[in-house]
Amino acid sequence: MPHALVLQSDFGYEDGAVSAMKGVAHSVSRLLPIYDNTHEIPVFDIWAGSYRLWQTVMYWPAETIFVSVVDPGVGSERRSIVAKTKDNQYIVTPDNGTLTHLSQKVGIVSVREIDETKHRLPNSGISHTFHGRDIYAYTGAKLASSIMLFEDVGPEVNLEDVELLPFQEATLSEEEITGMIDILDIRFGNLWTNISYELFMKLNIQYMDKLVVKIFHGSRLIYENNVSYGKSFGAIHVGEPVLYINSLHNLAIAINQGSFAKAYDIGTGTNWKIQIGKLASPE
Template identity: 45%
Template sequence: MNKRQTGSLVFMTDFGIKDGAVAAMKGVALNLSPSVIIHDLTHEIPAYNIWEGAFRLQQTAPYWAAGTVFVCVVDPGVGTARKSIILKTKANHYYVGPDNGLFTLVAENEGIAEVREISSANRLPNSQNSYTFFGRDVFAYSGAKLASGVITYEEVGNQIANNQLVMLQYPKPKYENGIVSGGIPVLDIQYGNVWTNIDSKTLANLKVNIGDLLSIKIFEKDKLIYQGQMPYQNTFGQVKEGDNLCYMNSLLNLSLGINMGNFSEKYKVLSGIDWRIEVMK
């Protein structure tokens, strides 16, 4: 009996689509409820990269309606003692997956309403002897039950004490002593642009105007990888082809790029928790 229709079912994994893993997850969901509507966020998260999964999830989730159920599988600890959970946020989104830090950014951005551990009753029948495909056996199955209204959120399993989640630590944007700093969570991978987490409010401490030159330092841990100056512009066409620039990306975070070029490749700048940036005027 359908108890509540919560919304669309969105899948994100690091599986790729070369084999049948994603199709198996979709088959489980559709076999449970042929009417459930499934969408793909991405299946190209780099293997085992929990941090990038966390970022791509929060990059996308704000544009989905309340009630959407996200099934998220970047799970290098599959089958270990890490919990299988469904997080409900204050934005009324549901995030199904491993409690390994994957939900750090959506939890921070949307706020935690409740966290429940998925009970054995919400595991695919006859899958108890499978230990390495929780995406199919636990996450797709329980996510589909929730999205289709077969179960309510309260029937997912027991609430976790104090709604505790595993949270990743990363460089947060800040202003101090005339320097704005932050992290480099991901690359705009198709073009090699470098995306920081320095938001417009933090950058405003430098009183930057269009056309101003900014001094940039980029570090991997404590090793200086790049140092230089570049203009702050609205868009790539405001500098000559091949020139560097700073700009606000589609998330309104400071980013670095080259007009018709690849900043990451040219300067060997990558992304992740170990990468940070300092900006001065």
């Protein structure tokens, strides 16, 4: 029985790149169930690709094969790899940091370098700019259809040699939590932080309590306000900001029926810090 093949990339849908990847996979086996995670990752944004994998992988069954292609170094000396998670799922991807969140949050137990002399779409060797089609979709389809096993991918890679992006955990100091803006809930403009529900609860917060929220880009203060903690967006009036727990059980901030990211021109990544603290008690 074939396993699910899940594709993600920064290719978008304006040309035939995604369709070509699916065509290659179907040429390996017409029985493969092929699904899309997203193909709207911002171009070259490896961090976002890493996050979207973590956001999704945990909800798919064991033996699912994921192909993730955000590959600004395509055609360079960076490796092509397949990683096995502790939950027995497989990620086919460039070795460029795409595994960062899965390594930190899920666990990678084994990585193999793809032997491109064996696992490359036939007659594709002249081009070196579309490895998503020629190597990753092709290799992923062979794994998903059980034409080959993980052990046949190629030589093992030392886990310590796998490329990872700088990663920071949120921290609690006295009555203030410092974290980062990990990613955007893009369509709605909400900010998703790396502050876990468990860490946030150490502030002893109740629904509708107000907290001081500060957002920095580097050392520059971008936003400061007192924001209510609500169960969902409807807890506050339209146009007001709200802190809430998102679907990954992390703290997020939104504007009810508005885009927080657009309103304050907020970005994501390690340079975007957020501080959450209790209001000072009146003297």
